Amino acid sequence: FDAAPLAAVVREIFPAADLARVNDSPASILVAGCGTGQNAIIAARRFADANVLAVDLSRASLGYAMRKTRELAIRNIDYRQADILALGSLGKRFDLVEASGVLHHMADPFAGWSALAKRVKPDGFMRIGLYSERGRRAIVHAREFIARHGFKPTPSGIRRCRAAILAAKGDELLASVTRNEDFYSLSGCRDLLFHVQEHRFQLPQIAAMIDRLGLRFLGFEFPDSGISAARYRARFPEDLALADLGKWDRYEEENPSAFARMYQFWVRVPA
Structure with a gap:
């Protein structure tokens, strides 16, 4: 990625979304379940002037992440050992909370998502990754x-x-x-x-969780330079914002491998 402020990145991904009151100042970012640091490093490089806090339960993973971060001379990541369900003790909220590839391995993914949603500032964002039942x-x-x-x-x-x-x-x-x-x-x-615990979801379940948490769905993010979005747009041209989860569910039913990796999507916390 070419580094850009959080506001510019979100506007580029979701040009049709209503993004009033987006904070243009350097972002504070929480990467939950950072593992060996890949997502934290990507966030630190993607979002210009961001301050990243990356947390994980595993000391071994954190040690590896810190070593790789030093090797890459990245200085805007702080690593801490922490439980997602206990992050309230931070006493801090963030402009963006990322949880990609971690919630679906928790005993109660919704409880984890709910705990993280409480760590987002009003008008802030969440970038969530969850396994797809069809895709897996x-x-x-x-x-x-x-x-x-x-x-x-x-x-x-x-x-x-x-x-x-x-x-x-x-x-x-x-x-x-x-x-x-x-x-x-x-x-x-x-x-x-061989992972011992894994939850998989369908889009109606995700839509229901978003509704329970009082969040607003912005859309999916794909790593394929717009190919998936273009295919969806050709199938459902009336969905100008590409944000109708009911239509996306129909699209996935017709294309079961569309989310073979996982659902990767953004939501916004209301003011």
Whole structure:
């Protein structure tokens, strides 16, 4: 990304959205469940002059994140060990809270989302990533394959699992798993196929949670240079803001791999 203020980034992603009262000053950003720091580093580079607080429960992950941040000479990230459900103790609110790839691994994803929503300033934003039930069908299928064959989440078990999946013939769902780059590293494959807890969602469920939290859906963010948005726009030209979750649900039903990675979307907290 070319670094730009938060307000400019949001306006560029969602040009048709009502973005009155967007704060143009340098942003305060919370990255929840930062893991090994990838999302925190991206945020620090993406948003000009931002101050980023990145939190995670794992000391090992935080140690790796801090080492990589130092190597990249990034100085606007502060790392802390913290539980998402206990972030009220910070006594601080943020212009943007990011939680991508963490809520769906919590025992109660809604409780986590609710706790994070309380950390957003009025008129602030959240960038959320959640697994799609339809989009993860290949992963679910692969996990059923793993259970049938009794592969264990050990280095040798993961290697045997990968070999068996690569050797499987005539199974397109298994073949699609091998096209995910995470499949080819031990840590990536463990997280992809052996994670002990995972929740998956459909868009009506997400719409209901957004409504319960009193948030406003702005739209999805795709890493494909506008290809997905253009396809959706061609299917539903009447949705000028690309923000009708009912229509997006119909679109995903027709295109089950549209959110194969996850739903990545922005919402806004009311004033």
